Amino acid sequence: MAEGKQGNTKEITIEERLLALFRLQKADSKIDNIQFLRGELPFEVSDLEDEITGLETRIKNYKEEVTVLKKSITAEKNRVSDSKGKIKEYEVKLNEIRNNREFDSLNKEIEYQGLEIELADKHIKEFTKAIDVKKVQITEAETVLGDKKEDLTVRKSELEQIVGETQNEEVDLKKLSDDLSLVIEPRLLQAYLRIRKSVRNGLAVVKVEREACGGCFNKIPPQRQLEIAQRRKVIVCEHCGRVLVDKGFEDEVV
Numbered sequence: 001m002a003e004g005k006q007g008n009t010k011e012i013t014i015e016e017r018l019l020a021l022f023r024l025q026k027a028d029s030k031i032d033n034i035q036f037l038r039g040e041l042p043f044e045v046s047d048l049e050d051e052i053t054g055l056e057t058r059i060k061n062y063k064e065e066v067t068v069l070k071k072s073i074t075a076e077k078n079r080v081s082d083s084k085g086k087i088k089e090y091e092v093k094l095n096e097i098r099n100n101r102e103f104d105s106l107n108k109e110i111e112y113q114g115l116e117i118e119l120a121d122k123h124i125k126e127f128t129k130a131i132d133v134k135k136v137q138i139t140e141a142e143t144v145l146g147d148k149k150e151d152l153t154v155r156k157s158e159l160e161q162i163v164g165e166t167q168n169e170e171v172d173l174k175k176l177s178d179d180l181s182l183v184i185e186p187r188l189l190q191a192y193l194r195i196r197k198s199v200r201n202g203l204a205v206v207k208v209e210r211e212a213c214g215g216c217f218n219k220i221p222p223q224r225q226l227e228i229a230q231r232r233k234v235i236v237c238e239h240c241g242r243v244l245v246d247k248g249f250e251d252e253v254v
């Protein structure tokens with residue numbers, strides 16, 4: 001039993017560090033793959049949700065405008081029936097008049113009420129037209145809204161399926177990644193994270209394969225290959241800067 005090792009992280013060998021780094025790379029690459037599978041879906045879903053909220057607000061506003069227009073039409077109709085009532089009263093009075101002055105004045109009133117009716121009718125026509133325009137806008141917006149909602153349902157279920165399939169795996173991988181990050185020397189971890197960001201495939205730790213760097217595929221001199229196989233030093237590719245590890249690591253990681 002290695003009793004001296006208990007609770008003493010300083011005794012972690014370079015080989016163990018490299019192995020931890022290799023395992024970290026594997027976990028992070030798997031997380032990358034899961035996120036790649038989800039792709040743009042999470043963004044598409046939230047964009048759709050925003051669009052739907054916007055459309056619903058627009059439709060609500062249109063409907064409120066229709067309500068206001070309808071109220072205005074009712075008011076204009078009341079004005080028409082008021083004027084018609086007055087005209088009837090004046091016409092009755094016309095039969096009872098005694099002089100020209102009263103006759104003229106009543107006729108003027110009747111004419112005035114007639115103009116009021118014309119004006120109100122004109123307004124009613126305008127408001128009715130405006131309502132028709134709004135109704136077309138509402139129908140159009142509702143059609144778009146329906147399509148967007150259908151689209152959202154499809155995208156959401158796609159996303160839920162992908163997330164559902166990979167969620168537990170991702171949680172486990174993130175935990176593993178965090179645990180391994182704690183074991184790896186901070187300077188090495190920083191270098192790892194920096195390289196990962198700078199390379200397209202997110203690979204900062206690669207194996208030597210066919211005597212070449214598994215990241216950039218440049219040949220590695222035999223002496224360096226030997227040093228890598230010995231696992232006593234952290235060796236980086238002189239072309240791409242990735243950390244190079246012995247191919248045998250693959251068999252030691254489950």
Ligand SMILES: [Zn+2]
Pocket residue numbers: 213214215216217218237238239240241242
């Ligand atoms: Zn390289």
